[in-house]
């Protein structure tokens with residue numbers, strides 16, 4: 280099996296090998312904090328050993344439920360926000376057909392997959408209901424806290440739709456809840472209604488939960504082999520198990536992004552050349568943004584999709600403020616390729632590419648861009664991915680989770696909390712008139728005048 284590789288040769292003009300050497304003691308401490316469960320937020324480090332803890336029984340249960348769902352419905356709605364949807368969405372986008380929902384049923388061999396509850400748009404939800412109302416529907420409502428407003432609201436509306444369509448009894452057989460073992464409104468509701476439930480372990484936070492039923496059930500419903508994802512994650516875990524900077528690509532990435540940050544490169548752009556990786560970027564943004572952006576520090580994680588964004592953001596990256604570095608996800612072998620034909624008249628002037636493949640052109644765009652951006656003062660880190668498959672998806676997920684934990688400890692923050700997220704929630708509840716927020720409400724209304 281070919282390995283994922285990390286290549287920092289296109290950043291070496293900005294950092295010296297001795298700087299990596301200098302960071303070794305700090306990296307060893309970060310490793311000890313994470314593995315020894317001695318760092319800030321250590322009660323949420325269950326994901327570190329997760330790939331080897333997942334039992335065959337658990338995988339079997341998830342797969343069996345997925346099979347039942349596949350038989351029962353044409354439309355499967357995943358209701359969740361943040362870590363409760365980005366993982367599954369990123370896997371399905373990366374690994375399935377680009378136009379999966381449009382494929383005929385015989386080709387899909389699985390229901391259409393839709394997402395809801397990841398914002399508060401009434402237009403989106405109405406349009407979604409228009410699309411699904413004639414189909415056979417199942418819902419997976421996912422919320423670790425069980426109290427998040429966005430998915431709770433969407434679920435209330437969709438549950439209503441199901442109950443009207445099927446009656447309460449049948450509706451309850453079509454709803455699966457993934458939530459906390461004991462607490463939260465969703466847990467109470469699920470127990471009361473008798474929904475099939477999957478538990479999210481206490482020691483795994485939302486943004487680290489894709490390898491739990493949170494991500495695995497929807498991914499399995501989409502027809503993707505979840506055992507392969509776990510196999511990839513397990514290998515990734517083994518490859519990043521030692522505090523050895525020489526051979527541990529994951530720690531090299533964590534250390535180098537901190538070296539660059541300390542030199543004023545405070546924006547990291549995760550770059551892809553495959554549109555199917557766009558949502559992987561969204562998942563990565565939450566992982567690093569919520570884990571590191573606190574105490575008035577942290578790299579700002581951004582994403583760009585190339586070559587699309589070379590025609591928009593490319594200008595800024597080349598010549599704007601020099602505060603950016605790029606981490607490029609480079610896929611060695613595309614899922615599909617197209618050979619460029621020769622044309623008799625060559626009116627479009629493309630005959631010089633005849634016989635070459637589209638992916639060849641994509642690779643040249645990658646090489647040309649790396650060199651141009653380097654010349655423009657943008658360090659480039661490259662992650663080489665042999666191909667897009669469930670195995671490498673699992674490998675990458677664990678790679679970034681581990682790098683994130685190490686990187687955040689190097690930065691000196693708690694990687695596993697997100698106190699800042701509460702601020703907007705408090706204001707929203709106060710403005711909505713929720714009980715218990717009366718005082719804040721007055722103050723906010725005055726400020727809005």
Ligand SMILES: O=P(O)(O)OC[C@H]1O[C@](O)(CO)[C@@H](O)[C@@H]1O
Nearest residue numbers: 361362363422423424427485700
């Ligand atoms: O799964 P939950 O508890 O609904 O939370 C969803 C998302 O909201 C956040 O808690 C932020 O509010 C994320 O960390 C989390 O992934």
